[in-house]
Amino acid sequence: MEEFAKELGQPAFRGRQLFGWIYKGRTDFREMTNLPEVFIRSLEENARADCLKTLRRQCSKMDGTQKFLFGLPDGNAVESVFMKYKYGNSVCVSSQAGCRMHCSFCASGINGLVRNLTAGEMISQVLDIVRETGEPVNHVVIMGTGEPFDNYENVAKFLRLLNEKDGFNLGMRNITVSTCGVVPGIRRFAEEFPQVNLAISLHAPNDELRSRLMPVNQRWHMDELLAECRRYTEKTSRRITFEYSLIRGVNDREKDAAELAGRLRGMLCHVNLIPLNEVTETGYLTAGRPRALEFMKMLEERGITATVRRQLGADIDGACGQLRLNAAREQQK
Numbered sequence: 001m002e003e004f005a006k007e008l009g010q011p012a013f014r015g016r017q018l019f020g021w022i023y024k025g026r027t028d029f030r031e032m033t034n035l036p037e038v039f040i041r042s043l044e045e046n047a048r049a050d051c052l053k054t055l056r057r058q059c060s061k062m063d064g065t066q067k068f069l070f071g072l073p074d075g076n077a078v079e080s081v082f083m084k085y086k087y088g089n090s091v092c093v094s095s096q097a098g099c100r101m102h103c104s105f106c107a108s109g110i111n112g113l114v115r116n117l118t119a120g121e122m123i124s125q126v127l128d129i130v131r132e133t134g135e136p137v138n139h140v141v142i143m144g145t146g147e148p149f150d151n152y153e154n155v156a157k158f159l160r161l162l163n164e165k166d167g168f169n170l171g172m173r174n175i176t177v178s179t180c181g182v183v184p185g186i187r188r189f190a191e192e193f194p195q196v197n198l199a200i201s202l203h204a205p206n207d208e209l210r211s212r213l214m215p216v217n218q219r220w221h222m223d224e225l226l227a228e229c230r231r232y233t234e235k236t237s238r239r240i241t242f243e244y245s246l247i248r249g250v251n252d253r254e255k256d257a258a259e260l261a262g263r264l265r266g267m268l269c270h271v272n273l274i275p276l277n278e279v280t281e282t283g284y285l286t287a288g289r290p291r292a293l294e295f296m297k298m299l300e301e302r303g304i305t306a307t308v309r310r311q312l313g314a315d316i317d318g319a320c321g322q323l324r325l326n327a328a329r330e331q332q333k
């Protein structure tokens with residue numbers, strides 16, 4: 001921001017003032033009362049502080065979850081979610097428009113990758129949600145549409161911006177990044193962001209099933225992925241979370257739990273079980289919450305700690321990517 005101010009003929013400290021206003025949620029340069037008129041005019045001619053447009057907002061009557069569909073300046077759209085937990089409020093951010101990982105149960109990957117999001121477009125999702133809800137945000141998870149390590153540079157910039165003390169000032173420990181298993185990304189992340197939480201979308205206990213559900217597994221097999229996860233926990237001393245969506249009759253059987261427990265045994269980890277959010281196009285059915293609780297017990301009996309994720313926003317478009325997909329279909333009609 002200092003460089004930007006200098007480009008517009010202003011001293012560096014004006015850039016810091018501008019940065020402070022943007023993080024207070026101001027998008028109208030005229031409201032930035034400590035900036036001189038000449039700078040405001042040049043900002044109006046050369047810049048915009050509001051890069052997203054709220055296309056849809058759905059609010060759950062059950063638990064306060066809110067889903068946002070944001071329009072980007074080039075006509076694309078991305079989803080973000082605001083969630084309320086006992087420990088505070090969390091925002092789930094998208095890192096790409098679409099996704100090229102093509103996980104077979106996911107709505108976000110159906111139409112492939114459109115483009116990477118910039119760090120500004122990611123931070124805007126958080127700032128716009130703060131502005132629209134009027135609520136503080138205590139935790140940010142990069143778990144929306146897209147594979148964060150497929151857009152590593154911009155995601156890294158976004159993490160640093162979130163942590164910036166003159167900006168959003170969010171602690172690194174209050175941020176979670178979720179990957180489908182891009183091994184070189186995990187290695188780099190452990191070096192550069194040892195304090196940020198890491199989650200791995202695992203969803204299967206063996207290569208045969210995982211490759212079927214998640215094509216990324218054909219590139220980095222489970223042995224390689226889990227070896228990298230072990231290196232991560234040794235380097236950072238941080239517990240890793242494995243996300244496991246339970247699909248009825250596919251990965252929710254007792255033998256799946258036994259195989260999964262065998263593979264994770266001895267690792268500093270935790271399994272987060274998610275009854276699948278059904279997406280009509282994929283044909284997969286959810287195992288449901290009672291089965292998820294049974295599966296959790298099967299893991300715990302084998303020494304693996306697990307929880308079942310609370311289903312939030314069940315009365316609004318549930319699955320990740322579903323809101324964006326539905327909106328795109330309506331536009332085509």
Ligand code: SF4
Nearest residue numbers: 099101103106109146
């Ligand atoms: S689950 Fe994640 S990585 Fe896989 S297609 Fe969906 S958004 Fe992409």
